Amino acid sequence: xxxxxxxxxxxxxxxxxxxxxxxxxxxxxxxxxxxxxxxxxxxxxxxxxxxxxxxxxxxxxxxxxxxxxxxxxxxxxxxxxxxxxxxxxxxxxxxxxxxxxxxxxxxxxxxxxxxxxxxxxxxxxx
Numbered sequence: 001x002x003x004x005x006x007x008x009x010x011x012x013x014x015x016x017x018x019x020x021x022x023x024x025x026x027x028x029x030x031x032x033x034x035x036x037x038x039x040x041x042x043x044x045x046x047x048x049x050x051x052x053x054x055x056x057x058x059x060x061x062x063x064x065x066x067x068x069x070x071x072x073x074x075x076x077x078x079x080x081x082x083x084x085x086x087x088x089x090x091x092x093x094x095x096x097x098x099x100x101x102x103x104x105x106x107x108x109x110x111x112x113x114x115x116x117x118x119x120x121x122x123x124x125x126x
Contacts, residue, residue, distance in 0.1 A: 024116065025113075025115075025116030025118070025119055025121070026116075027117070027121045027123070028121075029117040030114075030119070033114045033117050034122070038118070041104075042054065043055070044056050044122070049066070053066045053071070054066065054069075056126070058087070058122050058125065059084060059087070059122055059123045059126070060082065061081070061082050062080070062082075063080040063082055063086075064076035064078065072102050072104075075099055075103075084119050088115060088116075091109050091115060091119075092115055094108050
Protein backbone atom coordinates (compact mmCIF):
# COMPACT_ATOMS: atom_id res chain seq x y z
CA UNK A 1 0.00 0.00 0.00
CA UNK A 2 2.76 2.45 0.97
CA UNK A 3 4.63 1.67 -2.23
CA UNK A 4 1.50 2.47 -4.25
CA UNK A 5 1.16 5.82 -2.49
CA UNK A 6 4.77 6.69 -3.30
CA UNK A 7 4.22 5.66 -6.90
CA UNK A 8 1.07 7.82 -7.10
CA UNK A 9 2.92 10.83 -5.71
CA UNK A 10 5.76 10.28 -8.17
CA UNK A 11 3.31 10.18 -11.08
CA UNK A 12 1.58 13.36 -9.92
CA UNK A 13 4.85 15.25 -9.51
CA UNK A 14 6.30 13.91 -12.74
CA UNK A 15 3.18 14.96 -14.62
CA UNK A 16 3.47 18.49 -13.31
CA UNK A 17 0.31 18.36 -11.23
CA UNK A 18 2.00 19.37 -8.01
CA UNK A 19 1.63 22.92 -6.75
CA UNK A 20 4.53 25.23 -7.60
CA UNK A 21 7.06 25.61 -4.80
CA UNK A 22 6.31 28.35 -2.33
CA UNK A 23 8.63 31.32 -2.46
CA UNK A 24 10.09 32.15 0.90
CA UNK A 25 10.77 35.82 1.28
CA UNK A 26 11.41 38.15 4.19
CA UNK A 27 8.48 40.57 4.44
CA UNK A 28 10.46 43.00 6.61
CA UNK A 29 13.20 43.21 3.97
CA UNK A 30 10.48 43.44 1.33
CA UNK A 31 9.20 46.66 2.89
CA UNK A 32 12.57 48.26 2.06
CA UNK A 33 12.42 46.85 -1.48
CA UNK A 34 8.92 48.34 -1.82
CA UNK A 35 10.20 51.73 -0.72
CA UNK A 36 13.06 51.71 -3.22
CA UNK A 37 11.32 50.02 -6.16
CA UNK A 38 7.60 50.79 -5.93
CA UNK A 39 6.73 53.65 -3.57
CA UNK A 40 7.32 56.41 -6.11
CA UNK A 41 4.25 55.24 -8.04
CA UNK A 42 2.33 52.96 -5.62
CA UNK A 43 1.16 52.88 -2.03
CA UNK A 44 -0.07 50.05 0.16
CA UNK A 45 -2.71 52.27 1.75
CA UNK A 46 -6.20 50.98 1.08
CA UNK A 47 -8.24 53.25 -1.17
CA UNK A 48 -5.34 55.53 -2.10
CA UNK A 49 -3.94 55.50 -5.60
CA UNK A 50 -0.90 57.40 -6.78
CA UNK A 51 0.45 57.38 -10.32
CA UNK A 52 -0.18 53.63 -10.06
CA UNK A 53 -2.98 51.84 -8.21
CA UNK A 54 -2.88 50.97 -4.52
CA UNK A 55 -1.20 47.64 -3.89
CA UNK A 56 -3.19 47.06 -0.71
CA UNK A 57 -4.64 43.55 -1.00
CA UNK A 58 -2.86 42.91 -4.30
CA UNK A 59 -2.15 39.22 -3.62
CA UNK A 60 -5.24 37.30 -4.70
CA UNK A 61 -6.84 40.27 -6.47
CA UNK A 62 -7.88 40.23 -10.11
CA UNK A 63 -5.60 42.41 -12.19
CA UNK A 64 -7.11 45.73 -13.25
CA UNK A 65 -9.97 45.55 -10.77
CA UNK A 66 -9.77 48.67 -8.58
CA UNK A 67 -12.83 50.64 -9.64
CA UNK A 68 -11.36 54.12 -9.19
CA UNK A 69 -8.13 53.55 -11.13
CA UNK A 70 -7.75 53.97 -14.90
CA UNK A 71 -5.88 50.83 -15.93
CA UNK A 72 -4.59 50.16 -19.43
CA UNK A 73 -6.80 48.01 -21.61
CA UNK A 74 -3.93 45.51 -21.78
CA UNK A 75 -4.00 44.94 -18.03
CA UNK A 76 -7.80 44.93 -17.75
CA UNK A 77 -7.97 42.30 -20.48
CA UNK A 78 -5.20 40.12 -19.04
CA UNK A 79 -7.57 37.91 -16.98
CA UNK A 80 -4.75 37.57 -14.43
CA UNK A 81 -5.10 37.13 -10.72
CA UNK A 82 -2.17 38.50 -8.76
CA UNK A 83 -0.89 35.31 -7.19
CA UNK A 84 2.68 35.28 -5.86
CA UNK A 85 3.73 33.39 -9.00
CA UNK A 86 2.02 35.88 -11.33
CA UNK A 87 3.58 38.80 -9.47
CA UNK A 88 6.97 37.10 -9.74
CA UNK A 89 6.58 36.64 -13.49
CA UNK A 90 5.34 40.19 -14.02
CA UNK A 91 7.86 41.98 -11.83
CA UNK A 92 10.92 40.00 -12.93
CA UNK A 93 10.92 41.53 -16.41
CA UNK A 94 10.15 44.86 -18.05
CA UNK A 95 6.43 45.61 -17.67
CA UNK A 96 6.11 46.36 -21.39
CA UNK A 97 7.33 42.83 -22.12
CA UNK A 98 5.23 41.16 -19.42
CA UNK A 99 2.06 42.92 -20.54
CA UNK A 100 2.43 44.67 -23.92
CA UNK A 101 0.32 47.82 -23.96
CA UNK A 102 0.56 48.43 -20.21
CA UNK A 103 0.99 51.95 -18.86
CA UNK A 104 3.41 50.79 -16.19
CA UNK A 105 6.97 51.93 -16.74
CA UNK A 106 9.15 49.47 -14.87
CA UNK A 107 12.24 47.63 -16.04
CA UNK A 108 11.80 44.69 -13.69
CA UNK A 109 13.53 43.42 -10.58
CA UNK A 110 16.18 40.86 -11.45
CA UNK A 111 17.41 40.15 -7.92
CA UNK A 112 15.52 36.96 -6.95
CA UNK A 113 15.89 37.50 -3.19
CA UNK A 114 14.61 41.09 -3.39
CA UNK A 115 11.72 39.95 -5.57
CA UNK A 116 10.74 37.18 -3.14
CA UNK A 117 11.04 39.64 -0.24
CA UNK A 118 8.87 42.19 -2.05
CA UNK A 119 6.17 39.66 -2.83
CA UNK A 120 6.21 38.43 0.77
CA UNK A 121 5.75 42.03 1.94
CA UNK A 122 2.89 42.63 -0.50
CA UNK A 123 1.25 39.44 0.76
CA UNK A 124 1.09 40.99 4.26
CA UNK A 125 -0.80 44.05 3.00
CA UNK A 126 -4.45 43.13 3.46
